[in-house]
Amino acid sequence: MRWRAISLPAVLLAAACTSASPRAPTIYLPAAVEEPVTAVIIAALEADQRMGPSDTLWAAEATAIANGEIRHAPPRFAGIEMGGEVAITNSRLEVRQSLVWVYLEYRWLSLREGTAREGKATVLLTPRQPGGGWNIVHSHSSVSQ
Numbered sequence: 001m002r003w004r005a006i007s008l009p010a011v012l013l014a015a016a017c018t019s020a021s022p023r024a025p026t027i028y029l030p031a032a033v034e035e036p037v038t039a040v041i042i043a044a045l046e047a048d049q050r051m052g053p054s055d056t057l058w059a060a061e062a063t064a065i066a067n068g069e070i071r072h073a074p075p076r077f078a079g080i081e082m083g084g085e086v087a088i089t090n091s092r093l094e095v096r097q098s099l100v101w102v103y104l105e106y107r108w109l110s111l112r113e114g115t116a117r118e119g120k121a122t123v124l125l126t127p128r129q130p131g132g133g134w135n136i137v138h139s140h141s142s143v144s145q
Helices: 008-018 030-050
Strands: 058-066 069-071 084-096 099-110 115-127 134-143
16 A cells, blocks of 8 residues: 655645535524414413423423422413413513523413412523424513512
């Protein structure tokens, strides 16, 4: 076997020609993510009011904190119980690269007991891969007593 010397510039040129160019990051615009993100949050709130499963809405490593306590199962949002209705009364959405930050105010109303609670939450979502859509990765909620 015969070895041939190759110059360093030739090696660098070959490496530059064969390396894959980095993919440009996906840019998410508020107008494009508002509807699907809102749908995920509404589905999570409605699952809490039914005490139903909502694991497909939450990332596997998601953290939910309600009134200062970590919650791993419904209700993940503070102040919500079974047998009532929940509605978003105010919200604000911001997008930072691939992270969506939502501040929302919600109201839970018990039709049986005639009680109502006002809640506030901050919810962080990231794109779900593969298949698209959004997952909740963190929520922090509280109700005023």
